[in-house]
Amino acid sequence: xxxxxxxxxxxxxxxxxxxxxxxxxxxxxxxxxxxxxxxxxxxxxxxxxxxxxxxxxxxxxxxxxxxxxxxxxxxxxxxxxxxxxxxxxxxxxxxxxxxxxxxxxxxxxxxxxxxxxxxxxxxxxxxxxxxxxxxxxxxxxxxxxxxxxxxxxxxxxxxxxxxxxxxxxxxxxxxxxxxxxxxxxxxxxxxxxxxxxxxxxxxxxxxxxxxxxxxxxxxxxxxxxxxxxxxxxxxxxxxxxxxxxxxxxxxxxxxxxxxxxxxxxxxxxxxxxxxxxxxxxxxxxxxxxxxxxxxxxxxxxxxxxxxxxxxxxxxxxxxxxxxxxxxxxxxxxxxxxxxxxxxxxxxxxxxxxxxxxxxxxxxxxxxxxxxxxxxxxxxxxxxxxxxxxxxxxxxxxxxxxxxxxxxxxxxxxxxxxxxxxxxxxxxxxxxxxxxxxxxxxxxxxxxxxxxxxxxxxxxxxxxxxxxxxxxxxxxxxxxxxxxxxxxxxxxxxxxxxxxxxxxxxxxxxxxxxxxxxxxxxxxxxxxxxxxxxxxxxxxxxxxxxxxxxxxxx
Amino acid sequence: xxxxxxxxxxxxxxxxxxxxxxxxxxxxxxxxxxxxxxxxxxxxxxxxxxxxxxxxxxxxxxxxxxxxxxxxxxxxxxxxxxxxxxxxxxxxxxxxxxxxxxxxxxxxxxxxxxxxxxxxxxxxxxxxxxxxxxxxxxxxxxxxxxxxxxxxxxxxxxxxxxx
Numbered sequence: 001x002x003x004x005x006x007x008x009x010x011x012x013x014x015x016x017x018x019x020x021x022x023x024x025x026x027x028x029x030x031x032x033x034x035x036x037x038x039x040x041x042x043x044x045x046x047x048x049x050x051x052x053x054x055x056x057x058x059x060x061x062x063x064x065x066x067x068x069x070x071x072x073x074x075x076x077x078x079x080x081x082x083x084x085x086x087x088x089x090x091x092x093x094x095x096x097x098x099x100x101x102x103x104x105x106x107x108x109x110x111x112x113x114x115x116x117x118x119x120x121x122x123x124x125x126x127x128x129x130x131x132x133x134x135x136x137x138x139x140x141x142x143x144x145x146x147x148x149x150x151x152x153x154x155x156x157x158x159x160x161x162x163x164x165x166x167x168x169x170x171x172x173x174x175x176x177x178x179x180x181x182x183x184x185x186x187x188x189x190x191x192x193x194x195x196x197x198x199x200x201x202x203x204x205x206x207x208x209x210x211x212x213x214x215x216x217x218x219x220x221x222x223x224x225x226x227x228x229x230x231x232x233x234x235x236x237x238x239x240x241x242x243x244x245x246x247x248x249x250x251x252x253x254x255x256x257x258x259x260x261x262x263x264x265x266x267x268x269x270x271x272x273x274x275x276x277x278x279x280x281x282x283x284x285x286x287x288x289x290x291x292x293x294x295x296x297x298x299x300x301x302x303x304x305x306x307x308x309x310x311x312x313x314x315x316x317x318x319x320x321x322x323x324x325x326x327x328x329x330x331x332x333x334x335x336x337x338x339x340x341x342x343x344x345x346x347x348x349x350x351x352x353x354x355x356x357x358x359x360x361x362x363x364x365x366x367x368x369x370x371x372x373x374x375x376x377x378x379x380x381x382x383x384x385x386x387x388x389x390x391x392x393x394x395x396x397x398x399x400x401x402x403x404x405x406x407x408x409x410x411x412x413x414x415x416x417x418x419x420x421x422x423x424x425x426x427x428x429x430x431x432x433x434x435x436x437x438x439x440x441x442x443x444x445x446x447x448x449x450x451x452x453x454x455x456x457x458x459x460x461x462x463x464x465x466x467x468x469x470x471x472x473x474x475x476x477x478x479x480x481x482x483x484x485x486x487x488x489x490x491x492x493x494x495x496x497x498x499x500x501x502x503x504x505x506x507x508x509x510x511x512x513x514x515x516x517x518x519x520x521x522x523x524x525x526x527x528x529x530x531x532x533x534x535x536x537x538x539x540x541x542x543x544x545x546x547x548x549x550x551x552x553x
Numbered sequence: 554x555x556x557x558x559x560x561x562x563x564x565x566x567x568x569x570x571x572x573x574x575x576x577x578x579x580x581x582x583x584x585x586x587x588x589x590x591x592x593x594x595x596x597x598x599x600x601x602x603x604x605x606x607x608x609x610x611x612x613x614x615x616x617x618x619x620x621x622x623x624x625x626x627x628x629x630x631x632x633x634x635x636x637x638x639x640x641x642x643x644x645x646x647x648x649x650x651x652x653x654x655x656x657x658x659x660x661x662x663x664x665x666x667x668x669x670x671x672x673x674x675x676x677x678x679x680x681x682x683x684x685x686x687x688x689x690x691x692x693x694x695x696x697x698x699x700x701x702x703x704x705x706x707x708x709x710x711x712x713x714x715x716x
Contacts, residue, residue, distance in 0.1 A: 007696050007708045018693045022663065038633055039663050121633065151698040151708070157670035158642050158701070161635025227699075238639050278646045280700060285713045 001062050001371065002147045002293045004112045011154070012109045015116055019043050020102035027099060042122055042160070044115030045101060048423055054096045055118040056108060060128035060146040060170075061089030061374040065365035067111045068372055072357035078104055083357070085342060085350040087414060087465060088167070089127050089374040090118055094421055116154060121162045123153035123234075127169045129177045130375035133294065134330050134337050134383035138173035140197050142189055144291040145226070146170050148282065152227050159234050163241035164249035166234075167206075170199075174494065179376060181205045181214045181496035182468060184251045185233065188494075192220045199226060203233060203263070204255035207462035211498045212252040215260050217267060223287070225271075227280040232271035236263070297369045297384060302334025306387035312394065319394060321443060322405035327390070334387055338368070339407035340380040340397060343437070348430045349415045350378035359400035367393050377414055379407060410452040410519070411440040414465055418458030418475065419482075425458035427475025427482035428508070432456055435512040436473070439519070449519055452533045453491070468492035470534045471515060472499045484511045486549055488518075488542045491534060502546045514549050521548035555683040557676045558653075560691065562684055565677075567603060567624065576600075582626055585610050588618075596621050603653070608636040612643045619650045627673075629658035638671045645672035645702035665690040672702030 004012070022039050025031040031039075033047075040046075044055035056071070063071075071091055075083045078100045079093040086092055096104060108114055118125055126146045133141045149168060153159070159166070171178040172189035180186025186202035198220045205214030221229050233251075241254045255263045313323045328337040340360065343349045352360070360380055364372040367389045368382035375381050385393055397403045406412045413436060416422065418429025433456045440446035455469030459476075466472030472487030483505030490499030506514055519533075521544055526536045537545060556565045569582040580601040588595065588604050595602045596618065603624030604615060615622065625644055627637035637656065644650040655675040656668050668676055669691055680686050700707045706716030 005712070007712065011694060011696055011698075014694050018663075021693075035632070035661055039661070154698050155667075155694060156699055157667040157697075158638045159635070160664075160667055161633050161638065235639050235642075239636055243634060243636075273647065275647065277700075280707070280709075282709055283713050283715055286709050289712065 001064060002059070002143075002290065008112070008151075009109075012112070012114045012116070015043075015114065015155075016102065016105040016109050019105060023098060023102055038120060038161075041120035042117060043105075043120075044118035045098070046119060048094065048421060050421070051095050052098050052101070053092055053094050054101060054104060054115060055086070055090050055092045056113060056115050057118045057125040058090050058113075058374050059150050060126055060132070060143055061130050061376075062143070063364075063372045063374065064370045065361040065372065067113055068357050068361040068364065070107060070111045070113070072354035072361070074104055074107060075354040075357065082351055082353045084348065084417065085352060085374050085378050085380065087350075087376050087378060087463065088125060089130070089376055090125060091374070094417075119165070121164050121166075122160050123156065123162075123166045123168065126150050126153070127167070127178055127183075127376060129171045129173055130373040130379075130381045131177060131328060131337055131383055132172070133296065133371075134328075134332075134335075135173055135175075135177075136329055136331050137175055138171075138189075139191060140172050140189055141291075141294050142170045142172040142178075142187075143294045144287065145187070145189075145199075145223075147290050147293075148227070148287070149230070152230070152280065156234075158231075159238055162234075162238055163243045164246065164251075166237075166251070168230075176492075176494040176496075177375075179465075179468065179492035179496070181494075182207055182211075182465070182492055183214065185230070186214050187226075190220060196222070198222045201229065201233075204252040205496070206250050206252045207465055207467045208250070209247050209460045209462075210250075210253065211462070211467040212256065213496045213498060214252075215255065217260070217264050224282065227282060228274055228278070229267075229271055231278075231280065232267050232274065235270055236266045240266070296332075297371070299332045299335060299384070300386070302332075302386065302388070304333035306334065306390075309387040309390050312391040315391075318403075318405065318443075321447065322394060322403060323390070324447075325405050325409055326407040330384065332384075336385055336387055336390065338382040338385050338390070338393060339375070340382075340402050341404040341407040341412050342378055342380060342402075343404065343406065343412050348417060348420075349413055349433060352380070356400050356402055359396065359402065363393055363396050377408075377412065379412075405443070406440070406446065408451050408453075409440065409446050410449050410454060411437040411446060413437060413454045413456060414469070415456035416458050416463035418456075418464075422458065422463075424461055425475065426460075426477035427458050427484065429456045429458040429464055429475060432473060432475065432484060432508060432511050435508075436515050439512050439516045448523065450529075450532055452519075454515075455490070465492065466490070467498045468496065469499060470537070471518065473511060474501075476505055478505065482508050484508065486511075486514065488545055489534070489537055500542060502542070502549055517548040517551055518545050521545055554677050554679045556655075557678050557683055557687055559674055560684065560687045563675075567601075569605060580623065582624065585614060589614070592618055603655075606640060608634065608640070610640075612640050612648065616648050619644070619648050619652075622650075622652055624653040624655060624675075625650065626655045626657060629656060629660055629664075632659040632661050632664065638667065641668075641672040642702050662686045662690045666694060670697065670701040670703045670705070 201218040202214040457464035468490040487499030582603040601623035710716040
């Protein structure tokens with residue numbers, strides 16, 4: 001993983017000191033909340049329903065054990081002993097006192113971490129494929145480019161007061177695990193006709209009140225032009241994005257109001273007009289320097305099969321199920337990637353206690369080459385584990401109740417914190433997610449259903465990405481009562497689609513039974529056991545599922 | 554309100570002349586509309602001439618005359634509205650404007666450094682201790698990843714002795 005040099009270190013330390021000064025001015029009353037707000041937001045500090053919330057950046061979701069242990073210590077020392085891993089591969093603490101924030105930032109800086117630009121109307125933490133460097137289908141490791149974009153966008157003087165927040169995601173695999181088509185800018189690394197690797201440049205995706213799938217502004221942009229082309233896009237947006245209405249201020253609205261053709265024309269004109277002073281020169285030595293941090297670790301030469309792993313799979317239903325659902329193939333023989341589904345029943349999706357964080361850190365250090373990732377599905381992933389070590393990893397996870405075997409399944413629900421924690425929410429998310437999870441409590445039934453993505457948001461801001469769930473659930477407030485709208489057919493992968501709202505909202509207690517009926521309809525209609533829920537729905541259309549949704553029990 | 558010129562309090566010599574109003578002696582700022590219709594007379598009058606752009610105005614309309622203009626004033630109508638950052642960068646880097654680029658409006662001390670990097674050399678800054686605050690704020694961060702309109706070199710280049 002990337003390690004700070006003296007420049008990175010200096011900046012993070014100086015930023016922590018600067019924020020300490022801002023907090024002191026606020027606590028002394030020299031700075032009004034109105035003026036403090038844009039400052040604290042640029043450093044990940046939100047004022048929430050109950051307390052201040054701190055969002056810590058985990059650049060492109062990668063951590064080492066030492067960092068994860070510090071995150072655990074922060075949870076113990078300054079919060080209530082847990083943290084919440086988010087859909088943007090970050091971690092949030094919900095109960096940190098403002099006066100403690102500077103100390104927390106110092107502790108983070110000790111392990112090369114920070115909260116820079118994790119909120120506010122600026123370029124946010126860059127996200128990526130959690131299996132980068134391990135999966136079978138990527139053409140190159142995308143993380144060096146994530147790191148280059150992280151550095152370029154950090155304290156960018158021109159783009160610190162954008163019309164709205166700005167999210168960039170990068171993937172280099174054919175299978176898009178980073179949901180790049182629902183980001184403000186999505187970069188999909190591709191080869192051009194000459195076989196050279198560059199970026200498909202996708203703009204204007206996003207969820208929220210007005211969901212859009214991003215559109216391609218350039219089929220391919222060369223690596224050496226990436227930062228300059230990003231600047232051209234950012235400048236068009238900074239100058240012309242709407243500022244009269246915060247709900248119309250994202251770049252997706254600009255792209256749609258101008259139309260793809262006119263937006264592209266403006267960007268290309270700006271890009272073509274850049275002179276040599278304006279072009280961002282990234283020396284090849286610098287690309288190589290950053291790339292070297294992501295060189296493949298020293299994998300052992302192993303057999304593609306493992307007797308220990310085979311025995312493990314044969315050792316009982318529960319672990320066989322975990323092996324089937326929670327492991328992903330690795331490009332190197334004898335290795336595999338392991339998912340920890342942080343969504344067992346009864347707790348908020350993405351939550352982990354400090355003890356669990358320490359266990360995950362220990363396992364990562366001992367068995368996973370000290371490489372730990374946060375996935376946008378709010379899972380923790382070890383990209384590199386030897387098949388031979390899988391039994392030991394499983395045993396250690398089980399001892400910490402981290403062995404939920406539902407990764408990618410119906411109960412592996414993405415949900416926002418909802419009304420219980422968030423002052424934007426209109427409805428509870430966690431309780432409705434828990435009730436839907438209970439539909440899949442019978443693991444044989446859940447296995448029968450197979451791959452299914454359920455997403456829950458507590459308001460139209462869509463932090464639970466309900467538009468891209470195979471089944472999306474959106475909480476709304478109707479005259480003081482919570483109702484839940486149901487969407488079908490969304491997906492966040494390379495075939496990204498916005499789900500369709502089916503009809504009137506359901507009461508809280510009606511949601512789980514209705515979802516159960518929809519699942520029943522799928523089991524009845526699927527062509528074969530191997531046909532996934534989303535594929536059956538694509539084949540037969542949504543109407544029969546809608547009928548099932550609203551059929552009274 | 555104090556005017557900081559390169560961080561030091563300076564006397565503001567400039568007067569804004571409303572469209573249609575008579576011109577007073579001395580350095581004069583006008584709207585882009587007035588400048589476009591009267592630029593010959595204005596530039597011939599031997600007085601320093603400046604233009605006040607709104608955030609919606611295109612700096613490139615002034616390109617043919619920029620070497621004869623002494624000041625461009627840009628506004629921050631709200632401290633969260635960053636359009637003038639782009640306008641300043643365009644003036645400095647795209648069009649090579651050498652005169653004064655002045656920031657007015659809602660300005661927080663924590664944005665001074667961003668303004669300096671974007672090319673502003675004059676800032677109307679409402680603070681009892683404006684010079685001292687500018688001095689501290691402009692030095693809070695000592696390194697920069699990206700090139701901008703100031704003279705600081707990007708870390709990308711410095712790492713390899715190319716700056």
